[in-house]
Amino acid sequence: MITRWKKVWTDFWGNKTRTFIMVLTIMAGVFAVGFNQNLGLMMNRDMDADFLSANPSEATVYISPIDDDMVGIARNVEGVDEVEGRSDVAVQLVQPDGKKVPMQVDGLKSPDTVNVNILKPNNPADNYLPTLADKEILLDRTASSFGYQPGDIITVELSGGKTRQLRVAGYVHDVTSIPYGMSGQATGFVNLDTLEWLGGSSTHYSRLLISVAENPTDQGHVSDVTQAVADRMEKGGATIYFILIFNPGHHFAWETTQGVIVVLGVLSWLTVFLSGFLIINTIVSLMTQHVKQIGIMKAIGGETRQLMAMYIVLILSFGSAAFLVSVPLAALAAKTVLTGMGSYLNFDIGPFTIFPQTVIQQAIVAFIVPLVAALVPMLNTVRITVREALSDYGLGREEKQKPAKTIVRGMGLMSRPVRISMRNVFRRKGRLILTLSTLILGGAIFIAVMNLFDTFDKTMEDVEKYFLADINVSFNRAYRYDEVAALTMSVPGVKSAEGWMILNGEIVSADGETANELALVAPPSDSNLIEPIMTDGRWVMPGDENAVVVGNHLLSVRPDLKVGDWITIRINEKESEWHIVGIYRIPGNVIPPLVYVNYEYLSQLVNAPGDVYSLRIITDQHDQASVEPIAKQLQEVYDANGIQIGYVQMASEWRAQQTSQTDVLVYFMLVMAIITAIVGGLGLMGTMSINTLERTREIGVMRAVGASNMDIQMIVLVEGLTIGMISWAISLLISIPITYLLTYGVGVAIFKAPLGFTFGVDGIVTWLFGTLIIAALASALPARRASRLTVRDTLAYE
């Protein structure tokens, strides 16, 4: 090997710590970009592939019972590709410990004759579905967390309180259903005879699953075709209860995952940017260490272009190592995370793939970014003259400017070593700026991500204001409030219970031609379990009769509505006039839109005064440990008294269910924030290393005049901590625009509207401690190295 290339190799391999830091620095960007790209590509490919292979319905029409003939009529409506009727029963899955879980049981002629929302084998490798005999049930695989094995007997409780035993025939994969973990409701499939045995209908259907022939992702088109089907069904004498169209043509989590990918994309390129800063810093550090060697090589005949070529090859070697490790690592990590997401979001994962477009991007980050980042410091150093290179290296070069007088004056009260640290901080301003840039950006991203968490929390708090109870009970039918309230209050620990009415309805357009689905929510007029966020007008008051408060979700489909307007709402086929008295806002996706009215008036209007569909219960203690036994006891009391309940849900369960989608995003961003923090820490470590290296002689002088190990270590540590604290202060400011960007982007991507800006103390305090820890760790090694130098070593240092 030609000697100069041997030198390049020994530079690369001989100093493993430096090579490790350098490779890690480049890897951060290469990995982040690769991970995000791979995750996005695989997720979109696999989620869509699995979803579309199920011939998914774009719309579901909830309808009064219809037979096969009506389904046939629906199938012939123009624009329809396929329609399938489904009938189902709502039961409670009774677990061995007595806990009940809501379960929807669909009736099928046979699992393998389904044409819409096709069921697939639990294991993608299997080519067959389990058969379904009488009194057998196929469970959706997302319910496998209950631990049932094929052949096990499960108990379900029917709406009337009767129980039935079913044999588990196996698991299937229904990619079109929302998984149990997120919906809190399990899904099962039985044959039609069994469905009838469970109280359902074997001849009539209550849902129409509609698959359109064209443009399945066009919400307007899907809506038109579905409306045409609904109209045709109504003409045939059926009643349409509700039409559900949510993200047609896409997996239910598609929007969330797109949000995740967008945010991760932004963060990964920020990491590349950050990594670029760090590369500059590390290269400057490396080149500083090599100044003398460059001088020697030039003195013995090395030309600038030869030296440049050597350092370019060295940089490319670092890049190659980062590339070789990061490409498979990013792909594997993406695959691993995707497997977890597939399990969480209920879709099958395709084969492991290395995507060429990802590899190309990673190659750019691994090779081009470091070269571009390193170009200026490399050129500056290899173009140094031999005299400059060989003169007086080892002593810190003198500053051209004196420290600012104010800084010096302010140091009067500090101890001498601390004063030295403070001066050292500002000695190399260019390097300080680079180090600060890395740390500041890392810190700002970290704080912004933490602020996003706070924003999610705030959003959840805003949502919770509409669901303030400790326990929510939903009944399968209307019950007398007095009856269920008395039962509820008999349970120790229950403080109060409010009875609410919830009814589906439609807001009819002014010309009476079209209608939009909505749900009327009617709390008692004196309810204190709702704290609405009003954007206009007022909330419903005691004594209000036909007053209605509409929300932002209704306004998104009916932007013409305003306070003072009169609207027509159709409830149970009857139309009534309502006066809009206020507009509220609730974050998140709400389908259908909710409008709030007085319980007293609505119950009169539908001739059911005193009837309630749900109870909102407040307990004496609000912590989960106290509430959980009360919820269990309530269930037992309702069962004992024949009350048919849809679910008994604690606030904590509701919250977990609500945050289940945003949690995915939160954890990913936390990982990215930690990566940025590590990158920032590496930058500081590099700076502190080179600072102490440059000051080796100074350290020797200080030791010679009596500085102890502790003094030397303190000087280095305090310098590192000071840089950390400066970066922390500035990152607070920089995090403000990044927080705005992030909350806006995530809000638009996931919630279809920007989220409110929240700047919490969590991020500030966490990053303060993070910075101190990173700074202490980053300075510890250089400080230890500095304190181990002997006077002889340091003064002989050349």
Add this chain to the structure above:
Amino acid sequence: MWTIPFTRNGKFKNSVDGPNGDHSLIELRNVVKNYKTAVGDFPALKGVDLDMKAGEFVSVIGKSGSGKTTLINMIAGIDRPTSGEVWVNGTAVHELNENQMARWRGRNLGIVFQFFQLLPMLSLVENIMLPMDFCKTFPHREREERALHLLDQMELADHAYKLPSAISGGQQQRVAIARALANDPPVILADEPTGNLDSKTADTVFELFGQLVSEGKTIIIVTHDSGLAKRAARTALIADGEIVNEFVARALPTLTHNQLLKATRQLETIKYDAGAMILHEGESRQNFHIVTKGTVEVFLQRENASDVVVAQLGPGKYFGEMEYFHDQENRASIRASETTPVEVVALDYDELHALLSESEATREALHEAAHKHEEENIQHRGEEK
């Protein structure tokens, strides 16, 4: 002891081989170097003129900060003059750009540093091969063989594949010399090559330099050790950024560097053709003379008008000291030798007086010389009678 057995071309371009050639291998013409500092320009070299011939062994001495390293850096192209010209082996070094400089330096100069400056990550043999790699002076396959041979000449072949950290300082310096010889350059520059070595090892290094000079290399070393400097054939003394006239330094060695510099500044150069009369006995004179080139003859007039040559004075010898201490009337006649032209430098007696009033040792030395020459003259005259 050491011989360098095979060379690339080994010939000088613009010089005659050997120390007695007429052409200079290295020429500095009015070289000025100013460094910018926080308190203004610092003049490191103030119009230095210096010639060195091929095959010379020259030591550059001076106190710390006198400008000796700057001077050698000018020759090596490590630093550039603020003004003036530097010619080495026919190349205008001051006109080369950084890249041309590196290439030229690699092929024409070998540099030895005080702190050896071996690359710590390369073995000894690789350190020696590196200049050959950069300059592509020898075929690839020959480089290791040559490097090993050079190491063998330095008696370090057994350590060839060790790292520099595994050998002693003296051994490292020998490797550095081997590296300097790698491309077979005509000139070796050494900046304090023994500054970091014990006296025994320093002797060995100087022995090695002497050997290289005998093989035709031109060696310039910077040292502050005047004892070692004397082992070079020629010494250039630098003080306060100026070259002290080396003949003055040789003639009046007990003056301090600054006094020598002061004297140098006062000198007047006078040239004489071969055989030309310089001074007549009995005439009054005002100058102290030091021969810088050629030979002068000191002779006494016989009664029969013929003369007898009582002394021949070459470069570094002086005359006029007897007259200074006596009546300033010439005690003998002096002429240029018949064979070569003569160049002398003249120092006014007033200036000499001022110098001697500052240096009692020099006064005593001159006085003693004057006394001795007076006695020799008397003796010669007695013999003539």
